[in-house]
Amino acid sequence: MDIVAGLLNGPRAQGAFLLRSSLTPPWSLRVRDEAPLTLVATVRGTAWVIPESGGATELGPGDVAILRGPDPYTFADDPGTAPRAVIHPGQRCTTPDGGDLADLGELGVRTWGNAAEGVTVLVTGTYQVLSEICRPLLDALPPLVVLRNDAWEGPLVPLLAAEVVKEEPGQDAVLDRLLDLLLVAALRTWFSRPEADPPPWYRAQSDPVVGTVLRLLHDAPERPWTVASLAAAVNVSRAALARRFTALVGQPPMAYLTAWRLALAADLLRDPALTVGQVAERVGYGTSFALSAAFKRVRGVSPREHRAAAARDQRPVAPTGPWRRPA
DSSP states (O other), X not given: OOHHHHHHTSOOOSSXXXXXXXXXXXXXXXXXXXXXXXXXXXXXXXXEEEESSSOOEEEOTTOEEEEESSSOEEEESSTTXXXXXXXXXXXXXXXXXXXXXXXXXXXXXXXXXXOTTOSEEEEEEEESSOOGGGHHHHTTSOXXXXXXXXXXXXXXXXXXXXXXXXOOTTHHHHHHHHHHHHHHHHHHHHHTSTTOOOOHHHHHTTSTTHHHHHHHHXXXXXXXXXXXXXXXXXXXXXXXXXHHHHHHHSSXXXXXXXXXXXXXXXXXXXXXXXXXXXXXXHTTOXXXXXXXXXXXXXXXXXXXXXXXXXXXXXXXXXXXXXXXXXX
């Protein structure tokens, strides 16, 4: 597995919130849902996205915006239009003064807005919880990324727009996977752009030595790797590998491996069916005590404390108002 594939395996939607919005001016939505990651695709018409910091950007048909939370942002027909609705955590929707909405409502399956055939149609996909292993990737993004329709080829935006209004068996899983595909395509496109600033590990994947070592670590984190064994696998000296890896990635090989193992462990600990000992074995720690010591040292909490906090974060919140998801 190459390093990018390994990291992109992280942001997998699980019951992601998806919604089609059909809107006719004037409209403006202030989003304060604190979601860690949101994608918004413009299916028809135009829209302005206004982040908490930075200028407004106009989106056209087929354009996609990636918004990294938890900062609020606004979508509107025009930057000067005052918010008509505020989206709160749990997808609760109110007027700006906290009252009930009068001019926005449900228009069908996963669809809401102020007009059944709106001038502008948006599809929003929100990741409620993010995997730990994808954080190095997403932390490299600016708060707002906009990708234009001509930046890529493919049917993902119209396909997602067509599927979001269907209610078929297994539809939630279909939508989750389509959202994942759109995110992966968007991230891959963004990091290939000259204006992007890829993190060191992204650039290092093309190095014949360091890129190979990164793939080894990602493929088999449970193996008892040492600098010597990694150097032997790529036919260089230990000193040469240590220098080259640190220069390109920004940290020594064993430090990178520790961070990768603990990120994997943090994700696995979300599964209550796995014991701490089983998680330790999967990520290369011989005992639960060894994993606990490393986890507490690096992350400041024990695996059990992390598991309890993750369980609280994953408790489902039933959306209310017109943004609620169909039962």
